[in-house]
Amino acid sequence: MQLVLERRPERSAVIAVASPLIAVALTIVTFAALFAIMGKNPLAAIYVYFIEPLTDPFTLQEIAVKATPLVMIAVGLALCYIANIWNIGAEGQFIVGAVCGSWLAVRTNGTDVGHWVLPAMLVLGALGGALYALIPAICRVYFGASEILTSLMLVYIANYGMDYLVRGPWRDPQGLNFPTTAAFDPAASIPTLFESGRMHVGSIITLVVVMLATVLLGRTIRGFEIRVVGAAPRAARFSGFNADRLVLLTFAISGALAGLAGIIEVAGPIGHLDPGVSSNLGFTAIIVAFLGRLNPGGILIAGLFLALTFIGGEGAQISLKVPLDVTKVFQGILLFYVLACDSLIVYRIRLLRSVRKVAHAAS
Amino acid sequence: MLDASSQAGSSLPAPLLSAVSISKRYGDFLANDCIDLDLFPAEIHALLGENGAGKSTLVKVMYGLIQPSGGELRWEGQKVVLSGPSEARALGVGMVFQHFSLFENLTVAENVALGLPPTEPFATISARLADTARVYGLPLDPKREVWRLSVGERQRIEIVRALMQNPKLLILDEPTAVLTPQEADQLFIVLERLKNEGRAILYISHKLEEVKRLCDTATILRLGKKVATCNPRQETAASLARMMVGAEIGEVKVSAARTAAAPRLLIHKLSLEPDDPHGTRLKDITLEVCGGEIIGVAGVAGNGQDELFAALSGERQAASAGAIVIDGRAAGHLNVNDRRRMGAAFVPEERLGHGTAPRMKLSENALLTGHAASGMVKGGFINKIAMLAHVDRTTKSFDVRKAKRDPEAVSLSGGNLQKFVVGREILRDPGILVVSQPTWGVDAGAAAVIRQALVDLAGRGSAVLVISQDLDELTEIADRIAVMFHGKLSPPLEAARATRERLGLLMGGADPAAPEDEQEAKHAVGA
Amino acid sequence: MPLLEHFDLIEAIILSVIAASTPLLLAASGELVVERSGVLNLGVEGMMIMGAACGFAGAYMSGSTLIGALCGILAGAGMAAIFGILTLGLAVNQVATGLALTILGVGLSGLIGAGFVGTKIVPAAQLHLPYLTDIPFIGRILFGEDAFVYFSVALIIAIWMFLYRSRGGLVLRAVGDNHASAHALGYPVLRIRMLAVLFGGACAGLAGAFLPLAYTPFFIPGMTAGRGWIALALVVFSSWRPGRLVAGAYLFGAVSILQLHTQAFGLGIPSQLMSSLPYLATVIVLVLISRTRGTAGSAAPASLGQVFVPDR
Numbered sequence A: 001m002q003l004v005l006e007r008r009p010e011r012s013a014v015i016a017v018a019s020p021l022i023a024v025a026l027t028i029v030t031f032a033a034l035f036a037i038m039g040k041n042p043l044a045a046i047y048v049y050f051i052e053p054l055t056d057p058f059t060l061q062e063i064a065v066k067a068t069p070l071v072m073i074a075v076g077l078a079l080c081y082i083a084n085i086w087n088i089g090a091e092g093q094f095i096v097g098a099v100c101g102s103w104l105a106v107r108t109n110g111t112d113v114g115h116w117v118l119p120a121m122l123v124l125g126a127l128g129g130a131l132y133a134l135i136p137a138i139c140r141v142y143f144g145a146s147e148i149l150t151s152l153m154l155v156y157i158a159n160y161g162m163d164y165l166v167r168g169p170w171r172d173p174q175g176l177n178f179p180t181t182a183a184f185d186p187a188a189s190i191p192t193l194f195e196s197g198r199m200h201v202g203s204i205i206t207l208v209v210v211m212l213a214t215v216l217l218g219r220t221i222r223g224f225e226i227r228v229v230g231a232a233p234r235a236a237r238f239s240g241f242n243a244d245r246l247v248l249l250t251f252a253i254s255g256a257l258a259g260l261a262g263i264i265e266v267a268g269p270i271g272h273l274d275p276g277v278s279s280n281l282g283f284t285a286i287i288v289a290f291l292g293r294l295n296p297g298g299i300l301i302a303g304l305f306l307a308l309t310f311i312g313g314e315g316a317q318i319s320l321k322v323p324l325d326v327t328k329v330f331q332g333i334l335l336f337y338v339l340a341c342d343s344l345i346v347y348r349i350r351l352l353r354s355v356r357k358v359a360h361a362a363s
Numbered sequence B: 001m002l003d004a005s006s007q008a009g010s011s012l013p014a015p016l017l018s019a020v021s022i023s024k025r026y027g028d029f030l031a032n033d034c035i036d037l038d039l040f041p042a043e044i045h046a047l048l049g050e051n052g053a054g055k056s057t058l059v060k061v062m063y064g065l066i067q068p069s070g071g072e073l074r075w076e077g078q079k080v081v082l083s084g085p086s087e088a089r090a091l092g093v094g095m096v097f098q099h100f101s102l103f104e105n106l107t108v109a110e111n112v113a114l115g116l117p118p119t120e121p122f123a124t125i126s127a128r129l130a131d132t133a134r135v136y137g138l139p140l141d142p143k144r145e146v147w148r149l150s151v152g153e154r155q156r157i158e159i160v161r162a163l164m165q166n167p168k169l170l171i172l173d174e175p176t177a178v179l180t181p182q183e184a185d186q187l188f189i190v191l192e193r194l195k196n197e198g199r200a201i202l203y204i205s206h207k208l209e210e211v212k213r214l215c216d217t218a219t220i221l222r223l224g225k226k227v228a229t230c231n232p233r234q235e236t237a238a239s240l241a242r243m244m245v246g247a248e249i250g251e252v253k254v255s256a257a258r259t260a261a262a263p264r265l266l267i268h269k270l271s272l273e274p275d276d277p278h279g280t281r282l283k284d285i286t287l288e289v290c291g292g293e294i295i296g297v298a299g300v301a302g303n304g305q306d307e308l309f310a311a312l313s314g315e316r317q318a319a320s321a322g323a324i325v326i327d328g329r330a331a332g333h334l335n336v337n338d339r340r341r342m343g344a345a346f347v348p349e350e351r352l353g354h355g356t357a358p359r360m361k362l363s364e365n366a367l368l369t370g371h372a373a374s375g376m377v378k379g380g381f382i383n384k385i386a387m388l389a390h391v392d393r394t395t396k397s398f399d400v401r402k403a404k405r406d407p408e409a410v411s412l413s414g415g416n417l418q419k420f421v422v423g424r425e426i427l428r429d430p431g432i433l434v435v436s437q438p439t440w441g442v443d444a445g446a447a448a449v450i451r452q453a454l455v456d457l458a459g460r461g462s463a464v465l466v467i468s469q470d471l472d473e474l475t476e477i478a479d480r481i482a483v484m485f486h487g488k489l490s491p492p493l494e495a496a497r498a499t500r501e502r503l504g505l506l507m508g509g510a511d512p513a514a515p516e517d518e519q520e521a522k523h524a525v526g527a
Numbered sequence C: 001m002p003l004l005e006h007f008d009l010i011e012a013i014i015l016s017v018i019a020a021s022t023p024l025l026l027a028a029s030g031e032l033v034v035e036r037s038g039v040l041n042l043g044v045e046g047m048m049i050m051g052a053a054c055g056f057a058g059a060y061m062s063g064s065t066l067i068g069a070l071c072g073i074l075a076g077a078g079m080a081a082i083f084g085i086l087t088l089g090l091a092v093n094q095v096a097t098g099l100a101l102t103i104l105g106v107g108l109s110g111l112i113g114a115g116f117v118g119t120k121i122v123p124a125a126q127l128h129l130p131y132l133t134d135i136p137f138i139g140r141i142l143f144g145e146d147a148f149v150y151f152s153v154a155l156i157i158a159i160w161m162f163l164y165r166s167r168g169g170l171v172l173r174a175v176g177d178n179h180a181s182a183h184a185l186g187y188p189v190l191r192i193r194m195l196a197v198l199f200g201g202a203c204a205g206l207a208g209a210f211l212p213l214a215y216t217p218f219f220i221p222g223m224t225a226g227r228g229w230i231a232l233a234l235v236v237f238s239s240w241r242p243g244r245l246v247a248g249a250y251l252f253g254a255v256s257i258l259q260l261h262t263q264a265f266g267l268g269i270p271s272q273l274m275s276s277l278p279y280l281a282t283v284i285v286l287v288l289i290s291r292t293r294g295t296a297g298s299a300a301p302a303s304l305g306q307v308f309v310p311d312r
Helices: A013-038 A042-054 A057-082 A090-107 A117-143 A147-167 A201-219 A221-231 A233-238 A243-270 A281-291 A296-319 A325-346 B004-008 B055-062 B085-091 B108-114 B122-135 B151-163 B181-196 B208-214 B237-245 B305-313 B336-341 B362-370 B384-398 B414-426 B444-459 B471-477 B500-507 B515-524 C002-036 C044-062 C065-089 C094-116 C139-143 C147-165 C167-177 C179-184 C189-215 C227-237 C242-264 C271-275 C277-296
Strands: A002-007 A347-352 B017-026 B029-039 B043-048 B070-075 B078-080 B093-096 B169-173 B200-205 B217-222 B225-230 B263-272 B282-290 B294-298 B324-326 B344-347 B432-436 B463-467 B480-485
Touching (some): A057 A090, A057 A243, A090 A147, A090 A281, A117 A243, A117 C277, A147 C227, A147 C271, A147 C277, A201 A296, A221 A243, A233 A243, A243 A281, A325 A347, A325 C094, B029 B043, B043 B055, B043 B237, B055 B169, B085 B093, B108 B122, B122 B151, B181 B208, B208 B237, B217 B237, B237 B444, B263 B305, B263 B432, B282 B294, B282 B305, B294 B444, B294 B471, B305 B432, B336 B344, B362 B384, B362 B414, B384 B414, B444 B471, B471 B500, C002 C167, C002 C227, C044 C065, C044 C227, C167 C189, C179 C189, C189 C227, C227 C277, C242 C271, C242 C277, C271 C277
Parallel strands (some): B029 B225, B093 B169, B294 B463, B294 B480, B432 B463
Antiparallel strands (some): B017 B029, B017 B070, B070 B078
């Protein structure tokens, strides 16, 4: 008996919708089993991870706060990945955006500046992220270097760069030698939306980004270009699309979004710049992008779901004594299941009876 | 319908390989339907059928590459089940594929070694290869890398590789599709010799004149079923064609006086470096295509046709703007869409992956070439209604058969997809159409529709340039024919003066006018 | 005498370069074979870090470096098996799966290794041959290394012989050049690729295990610090040729060591700049190597990264 893969004549629409749900279900089952092995009550674990955070309005806002940068970055990444352009350096672009925007905040800290500071910081953040993202793009377009490797190397460089700034020239003199800038002034901080809770304007910006991306991909010629370049590069060239320009454009857009997410995160929930600012958001956003099937609407849902697991994980750390790393493992396994289930949209599995050799008069 | 056996006379030798009721099903599609076929030693047996009849599928079953859904194979009278090509080879079956199974970055010797069982040491393989090649008149240098070789030379590797295993049965799948007429003649000499050595040969083709010349027996397939087994020398080309196709295929109707108007497409000293290290450099290509005429560009694949198409379509820019002139305007520096806006249209050789995005819908594929100049885009936004309307019009005008209104491109059969791709461009009423291999791998019915459409387009005053490996096609529809060889284009010949002999010599690199070149051409073919 | 002191310093530097280069060489050797078969496995970092965590755990619990190394190898191969099932069995996009492998590996290794942070083990034994090891200057370099170093050299030599002097290697190269042709000739493309992928995973796991078993005798989460990615860049740098791979591995090892030694020299360069040198060097090298190859065309195996689904 042998299992073989066979291409479907047409993509299966049913599986296209069901696949992420099946993947989530499989992951939850896997996790329940793992928890049982670890000696924890699986049902309690599922409740703490997935249900409990939804019961309290404060944690609901926390979910939104956590999801905001994830979704914003992931939408930008999706534009790249659809076109088979692999921006792995969103983490670095996030950091550079945070640094560029923070520069203004640190410069004007303590002085009585007007409300133009915050929008200016956001612009600087987006610009910084875009320019940093153009480095691997240029390396690919003009030198043919793999953007996967270059964008990733730049993450390490960005991290070290920020580390230097925050421990050196930008360190808060009143900060008791901790590696952090001074807290940002109110004029340089993102306002929250409600009386209590930490949900902030960044979430609105993210929703707008999702809507714009949906229109771009589905209804514009530029979106068509992105899709064709990824699906059939030779046909894209035949259609007159310039793949090099697209590499530069998608990297710039995703870098801008990552940089914007960076400064929003720093000027909003965190309130200052320190080395732990990014906490791997750039990499988690990659998971969100795939989970959301590279579709802005799907990414919104995936981002919220993943944020839910982060908050749930924090809760589980306290109430169930489960380490935070479990959340990361959960996300990794979920991504695997999503990729596997997605394959079934295009292929189907068949059982083949193996060929039995019959004795014959061979030479 | 005569059997080979009654032709041979008294005692019947046992068949070497028999296909008994072989069937192969792919989902709903029946590629082979209960086919019976007997192959005898010292006989060249043709397997005839048009594109899509199931010939390749049947021989893949015989070679162990595919498992039949029904029926069985018998070797020397005994049932065999082949779980893979190595078992077929061990029995004594050799196969030369239509699409070569070669490794471009490895040497000839390495390629041959990979086709042989692992028991023989590499050094002896190299020596034996050179020997066998020489003996059969197919010279090869074991140390050369395959990417440096021409198509004809690559086929030699395939043949020598098969011969080195001393096959009792040699299967060849459309071997002359990629050869010049002179190279084909050389191949026939080799095949006759093999037959006289007592081997059985299965020769797949859709070229009737060849089969009549070379083969002792012919089995004809149509739509997966065996239609007949006969002696091709006792049939006419017309009767064979009728069995292959099942009906009379109408002749392409050419309007009586196709007067050429002013030149609409001018190629002037076009030179271009290849962007692929294994590509061909174009050298000073010059050609004029007038409105109302069809110019054919013949030539074996790999002589610069891809590069020429890319230069004409605008996928690659020419060095000088004046190298390509469309309707009087210098277009060498313009990109694809600018040229489309000037009224030019293009159909590339590869319909899946180049002419269309295989996994995208037909409407989106209409947008692929239509977004520049066909009213499907406004202010950056795409108009799905216009796209679907274009698909509907193309479907109706070109009889494109498909499962639903807007399926994925890959789900259409070769012929139907090609009709869509060609129709998509012709419906835009282009002043200039450049099309490459318009009916490659397409069934006869669709091929006729496409060729008629090209002729009608020219009849309406457009300039049509057809790049094709199929000499029969070009002689049928082209007014003048030029030949590409090693990146150079010969001056076009009037159709009446473009005999197979002359075209063949040009395809092999010789100038038929110069006597020394004729000798050289014969030499290059490996005599 | 001042001259001997210099020799001592140079010897120390060379020893540290060898130590820094060994994990790169091990991981890149495995990935070279994988990519030669036509598969791009970006999950090297994930496999390495899992090798580090499991290797340390194995050595700690058994007290034996060898068992630790075996645990590392199994961990890497296990992760590679998941990758293989997805990309070869289910025809999933290789880039996405490789990234997922890295993310999972980093998370899982943190989980496994968490309990071992702060513990120490006995580092891997180093060779000591009487008289030979005591030769000044070259003695310790040639005869005083640990088993990982010797194995890494033997491995790359064995890989070279396999690729260019054996039938198996020829078949592997053929599969990487044109999987359709290999399939048509009857070779089991998916099985060959799976074996290559498992081998690559084993090498990455061993490379990762080297870090807590020999390089530093303790485990820190994330201790691979991007070496897996550098190994990937190394394979590109080597144009998929074993000889160049060795040169590249030692070059990169030297660059990554540089930061420690320049700090000893007391220049006023910020430590973060020195720490980022290996990554910066990788970018520069990638740009230069791709540019010089530009017109001659890529030396990469022609079917690298392409999905293969055989028809039956």
